[in-house]
Amino acid sequence: xxxxxxxxSIAVMPGDGIGPEVMKPAIALMDRALERTGGPKLSYEELxxxxxxxxxxxxxxxxxxxxxxxxxxxxxxxxxxxPDVRRPDGIEIAPQLDLRFRLELFAGVxxxxxxxxxxxxxxxxxxxxxxxxxxxESTEGLFTSRGKGEVTPDYVRxxxxxxxxxxxxxxxxxxxxxxxxxxxxxxxxxxxVDKSGVFRAFAFFRQIFFxxxxxxxxIDARAFNVDATALDLIRRPWIFDVLVxxxxxxxxxxxxxxxxxxxxxxxxxxxxxxxxxLFQPCHGTAPDIVGMGKxxxxxxxxxxxxMLDWLGETxxxxxxxxxxxxxxxAVDAAFAPGDLRPFELGGEAGTQAITDRVATQLEALP
Ligand code: ATP
Ligand code: MG
Numbered sequence: 001x002x003x004x005x006x007x008x009s010i011a012v013m014p015g016d017g018i019g020p021e022v023m024k025p026a027i028a029l030m031d032r033a034l035e036r037t038g039g040p041k042l043s044y045e046e047l048x049x050x051x052x053x054x055x056x057x058x059x060x061x062x063x064x065x066x067x068x069x070x071x072x073x074x075x076x077x078x079x080x081x082x083p084d085v086r087r088p089d090g091i092e093i094a095p096q097l098d099l100r101f102r103l104e105l106f107a108g109v110x111x112x113x114x115x116x117x118x119x120x121x122x123x124x125x126x127x128x129x130x131x132x133x134x135x136x137e138s139t140e141g142l143f144t145s146r147g148k149g150e151v152t153p154d155y156v157r158x159x160x161x162x163x164x165x166x167x168x169x170x171x172x173x174x175x176x177x178x179x180x181x182x183x184x185x186x187x188x189x190x191x192x193v194d195k196s197g198v199f200r201a202f203a204f205f206r207q208i209f210f211x212x213x214x215x216x217x218x219i220d221a222r223a224f225n226v227d228a229t230a231l232d233l234i235r236r237p238w239i240f241d242v243l244v245x246x247x248x249x250x251x252x253x254x255x256x257x258x259x260x261x262x263x264x265x266x267x268x269x270x271x272x273x274x275x276x277x278l279f280q281p282c283h284g285t286a287p288d289i290v291g292m293g294k295x296x297x298x299x300x301x302x303x304x305x306x307m308l309d310w311l312g313e314t315x316x317x318x319x320x321x322x323x324x325x326x327x328x329x330a331v332d333a334a335f336a337p338g339d340l341r342p343f344e345l346g347g348e349a350g351t352q353a354i355t356d357r358v359a360t361q362l363e364a365l366p
Contacts, residue, residue: 008042008043008073008074009042009044009045009071010042010043010044010072010073010075011045011047011068011069011071011072011074011075011076012027012044012076013046013047013069013076013077013078013080013095014046014078015049015079015080015285016050016078016080016081016082017079017285017286018079018286018290018295019050019078019285021290021291021295021297021351022281022296022297022300022301023076025297025300025355026297026301026303026304027044027304029301029304029330029355029358029362030042030301030304030307030323032359032362033305033308033323033324033326033362034308034320034323036323036326037320038319039317039319039320039322039323040319044076045068045072047065047069048062048065049061049062049065049095050080050081050095051080051081051082051092051093051285054085054093055085060080060093060094060095061095061098061099066098066099066102069103070103073311073315074276074278074279074310075099075277075278075279076279076280076303077096077099077278077280078280078281079280079281079284079285080093080095080096080285081093081094081284082285083287089147096278096280099271099278100138100139100271100278103273103278104139104273104274104275104276105138105139105272105276106139106166106169106170106272106273107135107137107138107173107174107271107273108136108138108247108250108254108270108271109133109177109271109272109306110133110134110135110136110254110257110267110269110282111131111132111133111134111268111269111306112130112131112132112133112134112237112257112258112261112267113131113132113261114128114129114130114131114261115266115331115332115335116128116129116332116335117336117337117340118261118262118266118335118342119262119345119346119347120261121259121260122237122260126238127237127238127260130260132237132241132243133177133241133242133243134243134244134245134253134254135170135173135174135177135243135244135245136245136246136247136249136250136251137166137167137244137245137250138247139166139247140161140163140166141161141162141246141247141248142158142246142248143247143248144159144161145158145159145160145161146158160199161201162201162202162204162246164204164208167205167208167209168212169274170244171192171208171209171213171244172212173272174244175190175213177190177242178216178241178242179216179218181242182219187220187241188218188219188220188241189219189221189222189241190213190216190221190242190243191221191222191229191241191242191244192205192206192209192221192222192223192224192244192245193223193226193229193246193249194206194224194226194245194249195226195227197225202246206223209221209223209244210223226253229253230256233253233256233260237260254269254282255282257282258282258283258299262342263296263342263344263345264282264283264284264286264344265281265283265297265299265344266299266342267281267282267283267302268281268282268300268301268302268303268306269281269282269303270303270307270310277307277311277314279303279304279306279307279310280300281299281302281303282299283299292350293351293352294343294350294351295351296342296343296344296349296350296351297354298331298342298354301327301358302328302331304327305324305327305328308320308321308323308324309324326362326365327358329365330358330359331361333361333364334354334357334358334361340353340354340357342354
């Protein structure tokens, strides 16, 4: 029956630090957007995981919690990990990495889209209108070694691993995204970012990219070295459309992308697999500002919008897609006058002020 079909379950994992502080307003705004577009009602189940959970229970994410997250239609994730809570081997608590590996969320989607009116770091007017996407491979690369490297008192080895299957699905995802963006007016260029002149792993990675690109003759397929990309992210970021890269390179470049948007508090992300989707802000738990009301909820709100968009597409629910669009336009409208300046950029607007502005716009927009 249709009532059953329209019930969508969301696993909510607020996590640690500012995670819960930004999760609460994001859910309230998302619900309101869905109400306005006549979308389905989401049912939320809050799940306990993260560093505080580890401190309390001895487990960062129980099997039961993992099963519930895996069974939900989508996962909405705050942030997890605290610098002073570590496993006995010294590694930080990071259930997000376990979720990525176990649910095979291979494509880390990090849109770098500047919001007109929001403070951004580069003065060039072209850097005020950025709209590109970084795809970070999230199940292999250097992260395959996490917690498994060879460690002796005098020597440590952690290694890059690139597989053909992992790279093919990654590049197909990026090339398809390039095609969808081209249909909406983007240049249709997809660039593999690597270090192929130095590492065989990346020569292999690049070779597979061009193999897969043959099936996309409408896409302008390119390859860049990661160091040159770091330079261009600051010098001329407007040249990019879709960038696709390995896990560790993507981790680093996506923080640079967040900076271009105005800071960690502005940058949303999605981790997409063949069967599951997890949505979280690019930022971490920001222990330095916990409890101060300074956390910028924009990244979390935009991540919730990405979730609605993804649900709209994968479940063929246009009202969900419309709610995603409305939520994003409300965020844009909140920043448009140019006077909403988050703390992170030297302003005065904290969690509540930004939430209120977006809420007001959510009602005002047609
Ligand atoms: P992780 O290891 O999980 O990536 P991190 O150590 O890189 O975490 P973040 O938690 O992302 O660190 O924070 C980096 C900096 O950005 C901190 O100074 C933090 O205060 C700031 N920051 C992060 N998120 C926000 C936010 N939503 N609003 C305001 N400032 C933020
Ligand atoms: Mg970080």
